[in-house]
Structures are given as C-alpha cells and as structure tokens.
Amino acid sequence: MFVEKDARTLAREILAMDQAEYAAAFKGSAMKRAKLQGLKRNACMVLGNIATADDLAVLEAIQSHEHEVVREHVAWAILQIDALNNTGSRMDGVGRSDCGERA
Numbered sequence: 787m788f789v790e791k792d793a794r795t796l797a798r799e800i801l802a803m804d805q806a807e808y809a810a811a812f813k814g815s816a817m818k819r820a821k822l823q824g825l826k827r828n829a830c831m832v833l834g835n836i837a838t839a840d841d842l843a844v845l846e847a848i849q850s851h852e853h854e855v856v857r858e859h860v861a862w863a864i865l866q867i868d869a870l871n872n873t874g875s876r877m878d879g880v881g882r883s884d885c886g887e888r889a
Contacts, residue, residue: 793832793836794832794833794836794838794841796829796832797828797829797830797832797833797836798829798833798841798844800825800826800828800829801826801829801830801833801844801845801847801848802844803822803825803826805822808822808825823851823853823855823856824855826848826851826853826856826859827853827855827856827859830845830856830859830860830862830863831859831862831863833845833863833867834859834862834863834864834865834866834867835866837866837867837870837871838867839867839871841863841867842864842867845860845863845864845867846860846864848860849861849864
C-alpha cells in the first residue's frame with residue numbers, strides 16, 4: 787500500500803484512513819504503536835511543511851477530528867499553507883516550528 791509513494795501522497799492517504807483501514811494497513815507492524823491519531827498528526831506536519839494550497843481541502847475535512855492533538859496540527863498546517871501562499875515567499879518559516887503557538 788505504501789510502496790514508492792511520496793510523502794505528500796502518503797500524508798493525504800493517512801489523513802483519509804479510518805480505524806479499520808489503519809488496522810489492516812499496519813497489521814503486524816510496529817507502526818501500530820504510533821496509533822492512528824499520531825500518524826494523522828504527523829501527516830498534518832508533512833502537509834503544513836510542504837505548504838501546497840491543494841491540500842487545504844484534505845486538512846479542512848478533518849478539522850473536527852476527535853483528538854485534540856490532530857485538530858491542533860490541522861490548524862497549524864492550514865495556517866502554514868495560508869501564510870506561505872499569501873506572502874508569495876515559500877521560504878518564510880522554513881525550518882521553523884510554530885506548532886505550539888496560538889494565533
């Protein structure tokens with residue numbers, strides 16, 4: 787399922803997964819220790835760092851996720867994408883982590 791895919795594609799697929807798909811995809815794998823919400827949090831970080839406006843719909847679809855940590859990282863990723871696409875400079879914020887900051 788995850789062979790030869792780029793980070794953006796994998797992140798989008800993880801964000802779309804439900805618990806049953808996650809269990810099937812990682813059956814017998816150590817990746818199950820991260821839990822689905824941990825992988826979704828990480829997927830938000832990937833999309834926020836890539837900062838492609840095309841990913842906004844994927845992120846907006848999970849804004850009401852049941853886990854607060856996922857919701858916080860969705861908000862961070864959306865802010866990153868908005869900021870980096872509205873300024874015209876994709877270099878603003880590179881290497882910076884604002885995850886703990888609130889607007």
